[in-house]
Amino acid sequence: EESVVRAVAKSPVPVISAVGHEIDITLTDLVADVRAATPSVAAEIAVREKAELVYTLDDIKNRLAISLSTFHQKWQSEVTSLYDDLKRALLYKMESTALELGSISAKLDALSPLKVLNRGYSITQKLPEKKVVKDSQILKKDDEVLIKFLKGSAKCKVEETKN
Structure with missing residues (x-):
């Protein structure tokens, strides 16, 4: 049937063709994404590909979780480091300003009438x-x-x- 062959050729969903006998080759076998010798073999291919897809998705999910955790730890460390640097700089500035104020106070005291x-x-x-x-x-x-x-x-x- 020509309309079936054209529909299989245009299908955005992958198509496994399995007519039922290994020796028969149909036009849908030629335009399908995969040709299986029998419907049982087609089922095995579909299930195997689904299992591989689930495994691949789990692997991607695990790698994504590890990447996010690594990214989070890296930026947490970076933020902590920047916070510590800022705290040190502020303490240094406060100490140097306190020393400067002490010096100015001593000079003013010495010059006091x-x-x-x-x-x-x-x-x-x-x-x-x-x-x-x-x-x-x-x-x-x-x-x-x-x-x-x-x-x-x-x-x-x-x-x-x-x-």
């Missing part, structure tokens, strides 16, 4: 602008000055200056 006052010195400011007096030449008789001590201050009037 309170340190000067604590050693028994005083700070004199010309009034009304409160400009620190570093040289007696900026003062003249009757100028008012404010003298700051560690504890308290005194407002004074200049009577005389010496250069």
Whole structure:
């Protein structure tokens, strides 16, 4: 039957042809994907191919599971390593910043006017602008000055200056 032969030839599904006698060859045998001598042999081929397909699928599934596990472990290790590197870098930055802040704090403490006052010195400011007096030449008789001590201050009037 020509329509059967054409349908077998066009079939997207694999076709096993088995008419029933090994000596007979039909047109469907020529266009089929596989020719079997008998229907029993065709069944064996189909079952064997199914078993091979199941085995192949199981093998692919196992290899995929192993690949995914390996991929996961690799990236887990990479993320852990990056996290550790970041943590180390942040700790180093925090420690170096703490040292730098300690150094700046020590410098500010050394430059503090309170340190000067604590050693028994005083700070004199010309009034009304409160400009620190570093040289007696900026003062003249009757100028008012404010003298700051560690504890308290005194407002004074200049009577005389010496250069």
